[in-house]
Each structure stands twice: as C-alpha cells, then as structure tokens.
Amino acid sequence: MQARTYLRASLFAALVVISLKLLAWKVTGSVGFLSDAMESIVNVAAAAFALFIVRIAEAPPDADHPFGHTKAEYFSSGAEGLLIGVAAALILVEAGQRLTQPQPISAVPLGAAISALATAINLGVALWMLRGAKRLRSIVIEADARHLMTDVWTSVGVIIGVLLVPVTGWLWLDPVIGIIVALHILREAFSLVKRSVDGLMDKSMTDADLAELQTVLDRFRSKDMRFDHVRTRVAGTRRFVSMHLHMPGQWSLQRAAxxxxxxxxxxxxxxxxxxxTIEMLTAGQESLQEENEQAHSGREQDDCTPNPPHRAPE
Ligand SMILES: [Zn+2]
Structure with missing residues (x-):
C-alpha cells in the first residue's frame, strides 16, 4: 500500500469521525463534545491545507521566484494557526457563558456512546497507519498517526468528563472540559503562528545545524583561509547560507576560485x-557593506574604475 492511500484513508475516516462527534454534541448539547469535534475539524482542515500547500512549495524556482517557493509553507502554518485560534476563542466564549449560566445536558449515555464509536475509529486508523509508517519508513504518515493518537486521548478525557456530569450533578464540569480542550487547541495555534513568523523573519538555522556547518568550515580554516560574516536563513524546507571567504591577495583568481x-x-x-553563496575577499579587506555596518566610510579603489554613467545624446 502506498503513502497516499494511507493519507486518503485517514482523511475519509476523519470526516466520519467529525460527523459522529458533531452528532454527539447535537444530542447532548455538551460544550465538551463540541470542543472535541472542533479539534478534529481543525486537524482535518490543517492536513488538507498542508497537502495543497506542499504542492506549491515543492515547485522548482522559476523566473518570478528565483529563490524557490518554499516560503509558501508559512502561509499554510500562519493561516492554520489563525483559524485554529479563532475556533478556540469561540469555544472559550461558549464555555464561559455556560459557566455563568449553567445548562443541563441531555442524553449523555447516547452522546458518549456515539463519541466512543468515533474515538474507536480514530484509534483503529491510528494503529493501522503506525504499522504502515513503519513499513514505508514515512515520517509524514507517522506524524499524522501520532496526531490522531493525541486526538484519541483528548476524546477519552472528554467522554469520561461528560459522563461524570449526570453522575455528580456538577453542571460546571462540562464547560470546564470545553475550556481545557480549547486551551490545548490555542497552544497548537500559537506554535503554528510562531513557526510562520520565524520563517518570514528569516530566522537562522537551528543551533545543531549551525554547529555542523562550522565543523565543515573548520576543515578549511588555515593561516591563509578565514571565514566570517556567516549568515543563514531557513525558508520552509530550504536552507540558505552566505559567508565571506578571506584569502591572501597574491593568490591567483583561479586558485581562490x-x-x-x-x-x-x-x-x-x-x-x-x-x-x-560565498563572497571571495582578500585577507585584509572587507566588503563595503560590512565596512558601512562598522561606520567606516568606503575607500575609493584605483584598480577598478567603473565606466562613466551613460549620458543621453543632446
Ligand atoms: Zn569578511
């Protein structure tokens, strides 16, 4: 079986699961069940959107986008984060109202049974996908399956909590469950938005990647060769690095190249x-850009005089 088959099957199962969870909310009127359904909706929307965006991000560089399209990923995570955040806020408002004006919930055993069926489907799909992920060595499928597993645990908590409401008579318990799930969703929203902000702000590579980069450069460092102004940035799955390579001025251009x-x-x-991107420089000279950053004024170079500006004929 192929990776795509697993992802399609998980998407189909998710639609069934969401319908069941919404049904559980409809028959009981429980905010806890509503928030649980909302989490599943958010997960499916995120997965579908990610599949769509990945296609754009994978497109090779073209004339209009010479650095590639990998930053498209940040639209996906940013938009997802905002959507999830709004969903969580709506649940918080609803749950807050229920806390101040407690309302009884009805048909709890039926709602719990429907929700349990949805959760069992989720669990089955998650276990089936985990096996498939191992066989195919697919990180994407494994991540999807693990996400589904956390969904299962949330649902189990929600079902137990809502079942306790008619037993204990604590009407506040239902909105409190809703609030806990909403806060969990909100945390996910925050990490998604942070990811896209990091990317749009040209955050550097991770410390581990930077250390590995320096190890490579260390192999070339000598009394003649020096690296500085190493800058990195990450755009989705692509990494960019630029640096200076300083070498003795008397080396031939061929040797330096x-x-x-x-x-x-x-x-x-x-x-x-x-x-x-590696800029070649002599041992004693910095680029004008770096000199300006250190508040030095640029020197005039005699060796390389540009052509005079082109004048329009009078
Ligand atoms: Zn330099």
Missing part, C-alpha cells in the same frame, strides 16, 4: 539542497 568551489561542495555534501 578552486578553494571557494571546494568549500561550496563540502557544504552542499553536508546539507543537501542548501543554497550557498
């Missing part, structure tokens, strides 16, 4: 798909 090529190759070998 050979060294630059070797460094670039070693970096790409260590991080496949990484976009590497």
């Amino acid at each position: 050979n060294c630059r090529y070797s460094v670039e190759k070693a970096l790409i070998d260590a991080h496949p798909g990484m976009a590497v």
Whole structure:
C-alpha cells in the first residue's frame, strides 16, 4: 500500500469521525463534545491545507521566484494557526457563558456512546497507519498517526468528563472540559503562528545545524583561509547560507576560485539542497557593506574604475 492511500484513508475516516462527534454534541448539547469535534475539524482542515500547500512549495524556482517557493509553507502554518485560534476563542466564549449560566445536558449515555464509536475509529486508523509508517519508513504518515493518537486521548478525557456530569450533578464540569480542550487547541495555534513568523523573519538555522556547518568550515580554516560574516536563513524546507571567504591577495583568481568551489561542495555534501553563496575577499579587506555596518566610510579603489554613467545624446 502506498503513502497516499494511507493519507486518503485517514482523511475519509476523519470526516466520519467529525460527523459522529458533531452528532454527539447535537444530542447532548455538551460544550465538551463540541470542543472535541472542533479539534478534529481543525486537524482535518490543517492536513488538507498542508497537502495543497506542499504542492506549491515543492515547485522548482522559476523566473518570478528565483529563490524557490518554499516560503509558501508559512502561509499554510500562519493561516492554520489563525483559524485554529479563532475556533478556540469561540469555544472559550461558549464555555464561559455556560459557566455563568449553567445548562443541563441531555442524553449523555447516547452522546458518549456515539463519541466512543468515533474515538474507536480514530484509534483503529491510528494503529493501522503506525504499522504502515513503519513499513514505508514515512515520517509524514507517522506524524499524522501520532496526531490522531493525541486526538484519541483528548476524546477519552472528554467522554469520561461528560459522563461524570449526570453522575455528580456538577453542571460546571462540562464547560470546564470545553475550556481545557480549547486551551490545548490555542497552544497548537500559537506554535503554528510562531513557526510562520520565524520563517518570514528569516530566522537562522537551528543551533545543531549551525554547529555542523562550522565543523565543515573548520576543515578549511588555515593561516591563509578565514571565514566570517556567516549568515543563514531557513525558508520552509530550504536552507540558505552566505559567508565571506578571506584569502591572501597574491593568490591567483583561479586558485581562490578552486578553494571557494571546494568549500561550496563540502557544504552542499553536508546539507543537501542548501543554497550557498560565498563572497571571495582578500585577507585584509572587507566588503563595503560590512565596512558601512562598522561606520567606516568606503575607500575609493584605483584598480577598478567603473565606466562613466551613460549620458543621453543632446
Ligand atoms: Zn569578511
């Protein structure tokens, strides 16, 4: 069986599960069941949207987008985060109202049975996908299955909580369950929005990746070769690095270019798909950009005078 089959099956199962959970909410009027249904809806919407966005993000660079399309991922996580946040806020408002004006919930055993059926379907699909993920060594399927498992545990908590309401007569318990689930959803929303903000703000690679990068550069460092102004950024699945490579001024351009090529190759070998930009400079000279950052004024260079600006004929 293929990876796509598992993902399609999980999407179909999710639709059945959501319908059952909404039914459980309808027959009982429980905010707890409503929030549980909302979490499943949010998960399915997120998964479907992610599948769609991944297609765009995978498109190769073109003339309009020479750095690729990988940042499209951040639309997905940002929009998802906001949607999930709104859903959580709506549940919080509803649950808050129920706390101040407690309402009895009805047909709890029936609602719990329907919700339990939905949860059993979720559990079965999750276990089936975990087996498939192992066989196919697929991280995507495994992540999907693990997500489904957390959904199962939330539902179990909600069902037990709602069942306790008629037993104990505590009407406040139902909205409190709703609030706990909503806060959990809100936390997920926050991490999704943070992910897209990090990406749009050109956050650097992780510390582990940076350390690995320095290990590669260490192999080339010598009394002649020096690296500085190493900058990295991550755009979705792509990583970008730019740096200075300082070498003795008397080296031939060919020798310097050979060294630059070797460094670039070693970096790409260590991080496949990484976009590497290496600026070649002499030992004693910085680029004008760096000098300006250190509040130095640019020197005039005699060796390289640009052509005079083109004047329109009079
Ligand atoms: Zn430099």
